[in-house]
Amino acid sequence: MTGLLVGLGLVALVVIWVIAIYNRLVNLRNQKENGWRQIDVQLKRRHDLIPNLVNTVRGAMEFERDTLTAVMDARARAMAAGGPADAGRKEGELTQALGRLFALAENYPQLRANENVKMLQEELASTENKISFARQFYNDIATKYNIARETFPSNMIAGPFGFTRAELFEITEPAERAVPQVNLSLGR
Amino acid sequence: MNLLEQQAANRRRTWLVMAVFIALFLLIGAGVDLFVIGNGEVFVPLATAGAAALGGGQAYWSLQHGDRSVLRSTAAEPVGDRLTRATTDAERFRYRQLQNVVDEMAIASGLPAPRAYVIPDPDPNAFATGKDPAHASIAVTEGLLDRLNRDELQGVVAHEMAHIRNLDIRLMTVVAALVGAVLLLSDWAMRAMRFGGMRRGRSRRGKDGGGGALAIVLLVIWVLAIMLAPLIGRLLALAVSREREYLADATGAELTRNPLGLAGALEKIEGVHGPTASIKRGTAHLCIADPLGLRIDNREGRWADLWATHPPMAKRIARLKQMAYAA
Numbered sequence: 234m235t236g237l238l239v240g241l242g243l244v245a246l247v248v249i250w251v252i253a254i255y256n257r258l259v260n261l262r263n264q265k266e267n268g269w270r271q272i273d274v275q276l277k278r279r280h281d282l283i284p285n286l287v288n289t290v291r292g293a294m295e296f297e298r299d300t301l302t303a304v305m306d307a308r309a310r311a312m313a314a315g316g317p318a319d320a321g322r323k324e325g326e327l328t329q330a331l332g333r334l335f336a337l338a339e340n341y342p343q344l345r346a347n348e349n350v351k352m353l354q355e356e357l358a359s360t361e362n363k364i365s366f367a368r369q370f371y372n373d374i375a376t377k378y379n380i381a382r383e384t385f386p387s388n389m390i391a392g393p394f395g396f397t398r399a400e401l402f403e404i405t406e407p408a409e410r411a412v413p414q415v416n417l418s419l420g421r
Numbered sequence: 422m423n424l425l426e427q428q429a430a431n432r433r434r435t436w437l438v439m440a441v442f443i444a445l446f447l448l449i450g451a452g453v454d455l456f457v458i459g460n461g462e463v464f465v466p467l468a469t470a471g472a473a474a475l476g477g478g479q480a481y482w483s484l485q486h487g488d489r490s491v492l493r494s495t496a497a498e499p500v501g502d503r504l505t506r507a508t509t510d511a512e513r514f515r516y517r518q519l520q521n522v523v524d525e526m527a528i529a530s531g532l533p534a535p536r537a538y539v540i541p542d543p544d545p546n547a548f549a550t551g552k553d554p555a556h557a558s559i560a561v562t563e564g565l566l567d568r569l570n571r572d573e574l575q576g577v578v579a580h581e582m583a584h585i586r587n588l589d590i591r592l593m594t595v596v597a598a599l600v601g602a603v604l605l606l607s608d609w610a611m612r613a614m615r616f617g618g619m620r621r622g623r624s625r626r627g628k629d630g631g632g633g634a635l636a637i638v639l640l641v642i643w644v645l646a647i648m649l650a651p652l653i654g655r656l657l658a659l660a661v662s663r664e665r666e667y668l669a670d671a672t673g674a675e676l677t678r679n680p681l682g683l684a685g686a687l688e689k690i691e692g693v694h695g696p697t698a699s700i701k702r703g704t705a706h707l708c709i710a711d712p713l714g715l716r717i718d719n720r721e722g723r724w725a726d727l728w729a730t731h732p733p734m735a736k737r738i739a740r741l742k743q744m745a746y747a748a
Contacts, residue, residue, distance in 0.1 A: 264531070271528060348510030355514060358571075359521035366529035369678070374531070 254390045261378040265399055268371035275363040276311075276324060282360060283308050283331070286353045290334075293344050297337050304330045317400065324364075331357065368402045375399035427668065431588040435595055439480040442599045445650055446476030452643035455636075476602075483598030484591070488550040488558055491597055491707065495699050497538035497560045515566050522575050523559060526582040529676040535559050535585060539566070544697040545690045548707040549581035550594045557585045562697065568689050576673060576683030580709055583672030589665050593707050603650050611647055666732050667740065674744050684741035691734045710734070 287301050294301065307327040314320040335354065338344045378399050382391040390396075450472025483490075504516045520537055527534035535551065538560035545565040551557030559581045561574075569577065584590050674680035690710045697712035711731045 268531065275528075348514065352510070352514055352517065355518055355521065359518075359525060362521075362525045362575075363528050366525055366676075370529060370531045 251390060254387045255394060258378075258381060258387060258391055258394070258396050261374065261381055262396065265371065265375050265378050268367065268374050272364060272367040272371060275360055275367055276320075279327075279357065279360045279364065280308055280312055282353065282357055286334075286350075286357065289347075289349055289353060290338060290341075290344055293341050293347075294338065297334075300330075300334050300337055304334050307331075321402065328361065372401050375401055428588045431592050435484075435592045438592065438596055438599065439484075441653075442603060443473070443476040443480060445603060445646065445653065446472040446479075448643065448646050449650070450475075452639075452647070456640055456643065479599065479602045480595070483595050483602075484552060487594040487598040488552065488556070488590075491548075491550045491594060492538060492558060492560060495540050495542075495560065497540045497558075500537040500539050503539050518571065519561065519566060519574065519578075522571070522578050525575065526578045526676060529579070530582050530586050532557075532582070532586060535582070537561075539563060540699055542697055542699040543567070544712075545569070545693060545710075546697045546700060546712055547577050547581055547709045548700075549584045549590050550597075550707060551585065551590050552594070553588070553591060554585050557590060559585075562699075564693070565690075568693065569686050572677075572679060572682035573686035573689065575677050576679065576686045577709060579673035579676040580669050580683055581673075582676060583669040584665070587665065587668065587672065589669065590707075597707060603653075666737065670737055670741060671744070674741060680741040680744040684738050684745070687734055687738050687741070691738075 283304060287305060291301060304327075307323070307330040311320065311323040311327045314323040338350070344350050378396075381387050382396050382398065447469060450469040451466070453468035453472075454466055500516050500520050504513060504520070507513045507516060516539065519539070523537045524534050532554045535549070535554075535557040536559070538558055540546075540560050540562045542562040543564040545562055545568055547559070547561040547565055549557060549559045559578060561577065565577065566574070584593075670683060673683055677683070687710070697708070700708060700712035708731075
């Protein structure tokens, strides 16, 4: 009788333990997915801001039509991108195209003095910051999730319940790291 | 100490601080019963009950609404209101940038965006307040917006965001509200004592000296408690303040991945730092730089450690720069 009770107690303990680990993994996975959506929100916001900027500077930058077209094309490609890897590359190209536009705008004193342009630059610089902070947060939480998924004892639960490995962002292009700094010096 | 331990420690300390304050209230109230109303002979727990209700109520209220009273005392205005009333493009740009930077730091820390406030004061300073990360506010002065560039502003906001994430804000806001309450109560008790003392003088003649030695000892303890109450309040505020400034600097640098932004901001704040007129004594420990402009903050040693609300600026800047070179 006592043996049976002890056995039941042990089974109950194991069940509670499994539930606790499972819930922790679900919680981390939700946070990770939430982080991912946050990146999406900010990327969309950047896509929305770009036509405004191009329209505002178009008049003054008549001779830089190629650069403006390049930005709009890069935007269209980024919006049509499929899958995170493809999107990552095309968003990187869009960032570079924007960087070139801002660098050229420096040559136009009337643009530099224009409050409207300044405000748009601030909004774009901020949106780019938000994208990279959202990625940073996503990477941190996804790393935590991956560690929980792969370390003992939670890996015994993660496998059977189908917790798959989270992909991390890698900032491989040095240009992507450099661009926000160019923007920041303009925004000042 | 990791984040979870820090949060747990802050929760514990919040309860401890509230318990100490309620005990102080009870002590003061019991003394009024014993020595003023009861004249050292009878004990009718009238003032004790009153003080318990007042202390408990005050503690609860400070937890729920302390942030609003702190913000009101500094005349802080929501940045949204400022934005709609802004007349020049430069002003609009500035407030918009503040809002953007606050949103960025909320994303970096994975917390809901706190409300942003502007304090109309030319001295650069900033603080955060609130009950928990979902009900938090960050306030910066006009002087801060005037002088800092974007990276530096981001560093300051990240520092405040770190206070929010570590749950420092709850503890600091409760302390701010309760320190004020204790000051008020000990003031009242002091008046009651003077009044009671006169009455006792008149009634002494017909009696034999009353409760004897015990009553006198209690009276001395009570008077000491009343006189020391503001001091105890101040010490509690200090204890919560110094260590966590370093921690918030480090967490902030982790959020922005740019320790030099905050280091630059601290250098500028240090450079122009006079007293921040609109920030009152009771809220000093909430701020990024001591608003009272006390010189003791820049000294070292045990005496300074005990009394200053903030660690020496030079030390904080040095630590941040070290982080930048190590990275």
